Amino acid sequence: MILTRIHPNKSKEVFALSATTAISSAAEYVNAPLFYKGKVREMYDLGEHFLMVTTDRISAFDYVLSPAVPDKGNVLNQLSAFWFKQTASLMPNHVVHTDLEKLPAGLIKDADVMKHRFTVSKKAQRIDIECVVRGYITGGGWRQYQKTGEINGIKLPEGMRKNEKFPQPLFTPAAKNDAGHDEDISYERMEELVGKELAAELREKSFRLYEFAHQFCAERGIILADTKFEFGLIDGKVILIDEIFTPDSSRFWAKENYAYDIEIDGMDKEPVRTYLSGTGWDKNSEPDPLPAAVVEETSRRYRDILHRLTGG
Numbered sequence: 105m106i107l108t109r110i111h112p113n114k115s116k117e118v119f120a121l122s123a124t125t126a127i128s129s130a131a132e133y134v135n136a137p138l139f140y141k142g143k144v145r146e147m148y149d150l151g152e153h154f155l156m157v158t159t160d161r162i163s164a165f166d167y168v169l170s171p172a173v174p175d176k177g178n179v180l181n182q183l184s185a186f187w188f189k190q191t192a193s194l195m196p197n198h199v200v201h202t203d204l205e206k207l208p209a210g211l212i213k214d215a216d217v218m219k220h221r222f223t224v225s226k227k228a229q230r231i232d233i234e235c236v237v238r239g240y241i242t243g244g245g246w247r248q249y250q251k252t253g254e255i256n257g258i259k260l261p262e263g264m265r266k267n268e269k270f271p272q273p274l275f276t277p278a279a280k281n282d283a284g285h286d287e288d289i290s291y292e293r294m295e296e297l298v299g300k301e302l303a304a305e306l307r308e309k310s311f312r313l314y315e316f317a318h319q320f321c322a323e324r325g326i327i328l329a330d331t332k333f334e335f336g337l338i339d340g341k342v343i344l345i346d347e348i349f350t351p352d353s354s355r356f357w358a359k360e361n362y363a364y365d366i367e368i369d370g371m372d373k374e375p376v377r378t379y380l381s382g383t384g385w386d387k388n389s390e391p392d393p394l395p396a397a398v399v400e401e402t403s404r405r406y407r408d409i410l411h412r413l414t415g416g
């Protein structure tokens with residue numbers, strides 16, 4: 105499939121070349137020991153650094169689905185790299201480079217497949233907290249509010265409407281655990297886990313990053329409803345790690361779809377969610393493979409977000 109078909113005037117050469125290969129594992133393309141395999145990313149050990157490779161795997165409800173989605177990994181990696189550059193003055197991050205020419209000879213087996221999906225990053229000691237910032241009441245936050253009137257222990261006014269903007273964004277951390285299920289915790293619990301000083305620093309940085317990106321997106325007709333960050337420590341200094349402001353870590357809404365009380369169509373995985381909810385899948389067993397049309401539409405949506413945000 106040649107993607108210029110979809111964005112005839114806008115696609116960069118990158119997509120025309122890379123869209124043919126969706127990869128569900130990077131193992132055969134990388135000549136280095138695998139350090140960690142997550143649901144979407146693979147971290148390879150380069151000694152001083154990591155080679156972080158974003159595959160085209162797609163997950164929903166903690167299941168990795170099949171098949172992989174063409175270009176998803178390229179989009180996530182390029183978008184994240186873009187944002188890391190944009191936010192470097194607000195917060196240092198783990199990126200060393202994303203430059204094919206700087207990779208050691210022989211590390212990568214297929215430059216066309218790999219060139220937009222890797223990041224060489226500094227190894228950090230991960231802080232096991234997902235730093236979630238919510239600007240709007242929706243998703244899991246809305247569900248908590250309906251049950252308890254609170255989100256992560258933060259008492260909210262009565263009568264809020266689904267998708268309403270908060271007067272001030274909320275910080276609602278989650279503790280990362282090894283099973284991969286994150287547990288919502290109160291800010292006080294986060295203080296117990298990481299210490300008051302570090303908790304305050306992470307919260308402050310998270311707000312600033314969210315506000316920056318929210319504004320940036322707003323100027324491009326996109327609402328950044330919520331997002332999450334991961335931070336790490338190197339020599340006692342806090343840096344941003346992992347990825348930022350991609351559809352995997354953030355909820356993007358097209359401004360024209362924004363309304364109260366409805367389920368707003370997400371800009372990325374919505375075709376997958378809609379399809380899965382139509383199949384009656386119990387979320388406790390392997391789901392059926394996604395139909396080609398769903399995969400193609402999802403791929404198109406990822407590329408569209410990248411285009412709308414970066415012009416790429």
Ligand SMILES: Nc1ncnc2c1ncn2[C@@H]1O[C@H](COP(=O)(O)OP(=O)(O)OP(=O)(O)O)[C@@H](O)[C@H]1O
Pocket residue numbers: 140141142143144145146147154198225226227228229230280284334336345346347
């Ligand atoms: N610079 C870094 N130093 C150390 N760990 C990192 C760094 N950047 C990212 N990570 C970790 O690498 C992993 C990336 O994989 P991925 O995000 O696909 O995992 P995941 O399935 O989401 O699991 P997790 O819940 O652990 O994030 C994450 O665990 C992330 O915390």
Ligand SMILES: [Mg+2]
Pocket residue numbers: 142346
């Ligand atoms: Mg992750």
